[in-house]
Amino acid sequence: MLDxxxxxDHREELKExxxxxxxxxxxxxxxxxxxxxxxxxxxxxxxxxTRNHGSKxxxxxxxILRMRQIGEEIKEKEAELQKIEEKYRLLLSRMPNRIHxxxxxxxxxxxxxxxxxxxxxxxxxxxxxxxxxxxxxxGLIDTERAAKVSGSRFAYLKSxxxxxxxxxxxxxxxxxxxxxxxxxxxxKQKLGVSSRPFTPVIPPVMIRxxxxxxxxxxxxxxERYHIPSDDLYLVGSAEHTLGPIxxxxxxxxxxxxxxxxxxxxxxxxxxxxxxxxxxxILRLHQFDKLEFESFTTAEQGEEEQNFLIALQExxxxxxxxxYRVVRKCTGDMGAPDYREFDxxxxxxxxxxxxxxxxxxYMTDYQSRRLNIKxxxxxxxxxxxxxxxATVFAIGRTLIAIMENYQKHDGRIAIxxxxxxxxxxxIV
RNA sequence: GGAAGGAUCGCAUAGCGGUCUAGUGCGCGGCCCUGGAAAGGCCGUAUGUCCGAAAGGGCAUCGAGGGUUCGAAUCCCUCUCCUUCCGCCA
Numbered sequence: 008m009l010d011x012x013x014x015x016d017h018r019e020e021l022k023e024x025x026x027x028x029x030x031x032x033x034x035x036x037x038x039x040x041x042x043x044x045x046x047x048x049x050x051x052x053x054x055x056x057t058r059n060h061g062s063k064x065x066x067x068x069x070x071i072l073r074m075r076q077i078g079e080e081i082k083e084k085e086a087e088l089q090k091i092e093e094k095y096r097l098l099l100s101r102m103p104n105r106i107h108x109x110x111x112x113x114x115x116x117x118x119x120x121x122x123x124x125x126x127x128x129x130x131x132x133x134x135x136x137x138x139x140x141x142x143x144x145x146g147l148i149d150t151e152r153a154a155k156v157s158g159s160r161f162a163y164l165k166s167x168x169x170x171x172x173x174x175x176x177x178x179x180x181x182x183x184x185x186x187x188x189x190x191x192x193x194x195k196q197k198l199g200v201s202s203r204p205f206t207p208v209i210p211p212v213m214i215r216x217x218x219x220x221x222x223x224x225x226x227x228x229x230e231r232y233h234i235p236s237d238d239l240y241l242v243g244s245a246e247h248t249l250g251p252i253x254x255x256x257x258x259x260x261x262x263x264x265x266x267x268x269x270x271x272x273x274x275x276x277x278x279x280x281x282x283x284x285x286x287x288i289l290r291l292h293q294f295d296k297l298e299f300e301s302f303t304t305a306e307q308g309e310e311e312q313n314f315l316i317a318l319q320e321x322x323x324x325x326x327x328x329x330y331r332v333v334r335k336c337t338g339d340m341g342a343p344d345y346r347e348f349d350x351x352x353x354x355x356x357x358x359x360x361x362x363x364x365x366x367x368y369m370t371d372y373q374s375r376r377l378n379i380k381x382x383x384x385x386x387x388x389x390x391x392x393x394x395x396a397t398v399f400a401i402g403r404t405l406i407a408i409m410e411n412y413q414k415h416d417g418r419i420a421i422x423x424x425x426x427x428x429x430x431x432x433i434v
Numbered sequence: 435g436g437a438a439g440g441a442u443c444g445c446a447u448a449g450c451g452g453u454c455u456a457g458u459g460c461g462c463g464g465c466c467c468u469g470g471a472a473a474g475g476c477c478g479u480a481u482g483u484c485c486g487a488a489a490g491g492g493c494a495u496c497g498a499g500g501g502u503u504c505g506a507a508u509c510c511c512u513c514u515c516c517u518u519c520c521g522c523c524a
Contacts, residue, residue, distance in 0.1 A: 048484055052493040059493085062505040064452060074504040388481095 008223075008376045009102050011041060021105065027112050027337035030103045037098040044095050047088040054081045100223075104372040106337055107309075107346040113336030119349070120336065125320065126329030128353050133415045137356030138406040139287030142168070144417040145434070147409075148288055159285065160277060160292045164405075167434035171408065171421070172295065172401050174428035176270065179297050179322065179398055180207055183268050192317050200307065200314045205268040205299070210248040212271050213239040218251050221376040223343045229278040245269030246395045249300040250373055257380040257388060260304060264311060268398065269298040288402045289361070297398035304381055305371065308392030312346060312368040315396040319350055319364050322398065326422045328407045329353035331360055345370045350397075352407040363403045366396035 014021060018034055025032050054077055061074045111120045142148025147168035153161040164172065182188055183205040190202045219225040219240050224247055232241040242248055249269045258265065273296045284290035299318070303311045316332070323330050335347040346368040351360035371390035374380070379391045412420040420433045 045484065048493080052484065055494085056492055058504075062452080062503095064505095066452095066504060068504095071504040076504095078504070 008100055008372060009104065010371075010375065011099060013105075014038065014099075014102065015041070017105070021102075024106050024337075025103065027110075028103055028106065028340065028342075029114060029338045030342070032102045033098070034102070037095070037102065040091060040095045040098065044088070044091050047084065047091060051081060051084045051088055054084065100220075100376070103342040104345050104370060106340070107368075110340070110346065111334055111336040112338075114338040115336075116339050118336030118338055120334045122332040122334050122348070124329075124331040125324065126327070126353070128329050128355060129411055131355065131413075131415075135355035135410060135413055136417065137287065138289075138354075138409045140356075141409050141413055141417055141419065142287065145419070150287065158292075160290065162288045162291060164288070164402075167429070167431070168405060168409075170429055171405060171425065171434070174421075174425040175399060175401060175404060176297065177428045178325070178424055179268070182322065182325075183207075183299075183318070183398070189318075192321055193314065196313070196317045198310060198314050198317065200310050201264055203264060203266060205266040207268045207270065208245075208249060208252075210242075210245050210252070210269050210271055212242050212248070212274070213237075214242055214248050214251075216240060218254070219247060221254070222247055222250050222373055223376070227278075230276050232274045232276060241274035242271065243275050244273050245271040245296060245298040246300055249298065250393060250395065251377050252300075253302065253379045253391070254377045255379075257382050258302065258391060260381055260383050263303055263381065263391075264307065265302040267300045269300060271296065271298075273400075287406070289406060291402060294400060294402040296400050299394070299396040299398055301394045302374075302379065302381075302391045303394070304383070305389060305392050308368055308370060308394065309346065311392075311394050312348075312366055312396070315394055316348055316350075316366050319366065319396060319398065323350065323352070323364075325424050326404070326408065328404075328411055328422075330363070341367060343367070343369045343372045345372070352403070354407060354410050355413075356410045361403070363400055363407065364397040367394065369393050369395065 009021075014034065015038065018038065022034055025034070058074055058077050058081065061070055061077070066074065111118060113119065136144075139148065139150070145167075147165055149163040149165060150161070153163050184207065186202050186204045189204060192198075193200060193202055213234070216225060216238060219231070224243065225231065225240070231243065233239075234241070246269070248271075249267050252267070253265070273294055275292060277290055277292060280290060288294070299315050301311055301315065320330075320332070330350050330352045333349045333351055335344070335349060340347045344367050348366045349362050350364035350366075352363040353359075354361050370392050373393050374390040379393075380388045381391045382388050408422060409419050412422065414420065414433070418433050421429055421431055426432055
């Protein structure tokens with residue numbers, strides 16, 4: 008949610024933003040409603056003030072009669088105000104975040120800009136296979152049986168692929184909790200951020216609708232799994248329950264940044280992608296994911312995102328997977344995002360880059376609704392700035408490893424950093 | 435799943451329809467006292483919102499939402515969370 012004062016003061020700038028974002032939000036309507044709302048608040052408050060004074064002590068019978076009338080009037084005005092308030096809140100909550108000035112302008116995916124490409128696609132002396140062929144050949148992925156049991160877009164991951172998943176998790180855990188290693192990255196990239204390590208968290212995978220709403224992640228609802236008997240949603244990412252972890256709290260500035268590494272299963276209905284990526288495990292209803300979530304001051308928010316991206320890239324490089332970093336354009340960004348980058352990994356089987364990571368800097372857009380505040384050293388309070396970024400979408404990372412490290416016979420070499428966890432060089 | 439109790443200002447507590455503009459203690463900040471400190475004394479110590487250039491003022495908030503009343507922390511209803519006991523259970 009945006010600050011209404013910001014909207015009042017930046018009306019034209021936001022209008023332009025929303026055109027670029029292809030958002031339908033109507034700022035004029037919102038501000039007209041805001042004027043009406045404020046006038047009504049003044050009226051109601053004045054009436055309440057009269058009643059508060061009139062009802063002091065033991066009023067006379069005539070006073071009581073008069074106060075009763077004022078009470079009626081208050082009730083009417085309150086009802087009217089409530090209607091305005093509801094519409095106002097709905098419109099306000101639909102206003103997308105403002106956009107970082109450097110954001111490329113574009114209508115859709117085609118407007119995204121490749122910032123850098125790292126690593127060279129490996130050369131093969133044979134036609135590289137797609138992961139589903141490799142997975143079937145080596146008994147690592149079974150989507151056929153999963154379809155019988157659970158339907159399409161589910162999979163059994165098996166044997167060494169499972170061990171590879173856990174190796175990957177161990178690799179990440181030991182890295183992001185290792186302060187000297189983080190320090191080296193910060194130094195190398197010349198970043199102005201704290202080296203405080205991440206706290207690993209296994210968060211709940213079910214969430215209340217109102218919290219999901221506050222995270223601005225409930226929509227599109229068709230994308231979410233809902234459990235009607237308990238009115239809970241299954242999370243689509245650890246972000247959904249990590250973001251609200253400090254809801255209604257005020258954090259001392261000296262305790263920032265707060266950094267979490269979340270590990271959870273993510274659930275997605277994939278309602279809008281019928282027929283897309285139906286083979287293999289690229290697009291499943293259920294997959295496991297490691298996720299960064301961090302809370303900072305306003306001043307530190309953008310640099311924190313740079314840090315998270317540096318970590319994403321470091322981890323990709325540690326696996327030796329070729330990738331490119333993409334700056335999302337205005338028309339392709341999520342509504343809560345101020346600045347968004349994706350990482351796309353090279354998949355030799357598909358001979359293309361596919362999205363494996365995203366990094367969202369949301370400024371105070373989420374924290375305003377979640378009511379997460381920072382008490383600054385100078386005593387002032389402000390809303391925390393929040394960053395969220397993929398560490399590894401594990402399924403897609405497994406795909407990238409399988410396809411990039413495949414041998415002519417379908418065996419798969421193991422990236423060096425993972426070998427100690429697996430106890431093997433090839434599977 | 436059943437039964438009972440609870441949720442008040444950072445923490446602990448008081449509060450049983452008007453004197454609550456929520457008291458007290460602790461904590462925190464300032465000042466006095468002191469050579470300095472402790473103790474003691476005095477003062478201050480929430481958030482949101484609206485009006486205002488500011489000073490300041492209005493309104494709201496005692497877990498959340500609704501209701502009764504001229505008037506609600508206090509009475510009624512619903513919900514959430516916590517505690518204890520019983521049952522079930524990885």
